[in-house]
Amino acid sequence: MEAKVIYVVSDSTGETAERVTRATLLQFPDHPVRLKVERRVRDRRGLTTILESAAAQNAMIVFTLVRPELRDHFNQQAALLKVRHVDLIGSLISQIGHYLQADPVNIPSAEMPLSEEYFRRVEAIEFAVKSDDGKEPRNLHKADLVVVGVSRTSKTPLSTYLAGRGLKVANVPLVLDVEPPSELYELPGYRVVGLTIDVDQLMDIRKQRLQQLGMPPDANYGLRDHVKAELEYAHAIFRAHPEWMVVDVTNCAIEETATIILDAVKEREELRGLTMPPPRVL
Template sequence: MHAPKEKQLIYVLSDSVGETAELLAKAALSQFDEGCAITRRVPYVDDLQTVDEVVKQAKETDGMILFTIVLPEVKQYLMEQAADQAIPVYDILSPLVTMLEDKLEAKPRNESGLMHMLDEEYFRKVEAIEFAVKYDDGRDPRGILKADVVLTGVSRTSKTPLSQYLAHKRLKVANVPLVPEVDPPKELFEIPKEKVIGLKITPEKLNSIRTERLKALGLKAEANYATFQRIQEELDYSADLMEKLGCDVIDVSERAVEETANLIYQLVQSKQM
């Protein structure tokens, strides 16, 4: 009987996290018998000493090396050491980068970690969107203390769409509806006033929005929700509360959601400087 062949070791090197290189290695390995090789990821390779250590291990285990290193001096040193030790080595990125360089007539940055930075941006956006859904419409006041910005105002002042729009800018947004019969959450008074944005609107505009909302729901436009008396009561209450909070207030009457969101974003950015 033939002795079972030892699994091939593939060292996957990167000057960032190395997820891309390992995924490509595993995609290639999927074309072969399962378990014929295993990958060993070595992230954040940005010094020559680490290269020496991996080359030594690859030599001792009869392994091979795949890499996505863009730092020129580290990449060159790795290629030279691997060639000197007769270790199979494959540069995953360079062929494509060279092709793009020729086609785009532009020089690559040769900076490590750029892809990971993009990944982090994406995950921050997803996290912010999930946050906005979880803490929408005052569902859980604990979100107020965790938020980057808290929107507050009466019903139909675009709190939810604004929260979602700002989430795509990676801001964690909670929103709190203001109703005269319901005390606002105490958390609203516990956070810095700079984090709170009040939304106000004219009675006429709010009446128009609420009337259309009632029609869309198949309800009578004369419902108390859309009467000028009720609207004025709510707006007076919200104005008094916003004054107590000492927060910035934005009039959304004649502004599109995108315009208001950009204004809020600029306010938040200016306070973080």
């Protein structure tokens, strides 16, 4: 089956449109699609060139154009060239404007001044890198959240994702018969998140990792008895600390796990009458 083409066009970074499009394509796993992302398209000539290319390929376009004059030009040319297109943001801007009884500023996000929230995200990402895989345990008290779990339970990508939402996140590996750093037990329980996973899925993940590293498949790291013992060790630690939140990441995407954690954290903080740094709106 020949792959169809979808253009993602934006006058900013294109992150929102690309994310939404890729998420939607997951609903069509048997249909190959090539994405072409065109970022920071800010003049009519650039839009016309893209539209002509899309028309020649019988492609579809998903776009987010904040400036009304660019949206109008795009819609006119798309109709003229008979290019199938979806406006992800124009209608939303209009409806929110009506609801708020206010006019939008019509400035692409990439052109807006850097905010305090932006610098907070940068700081959080730097913290996650420095605090990855149990490094710098003395800094655990500075973390908004500390993620703990055995190897290959997505601690690092989850920490990085949450850091992108503005939270300082450290992660600590739980290694069989190795005592975690004492600093972990000094933290308030609501700041610790334990990760668990189905033993069979963890075995599969680890075997793939062993293959990538060129290691023998019968290494302890991927054997069922060893994997099961590691998980039981982690569960024993979790049971000893019932105040920790524990999330089962079996068959969960990073984004799904992050949403579960963020929702739980928000609920806990509201009950305690506190607030954590608000996550970034994607």
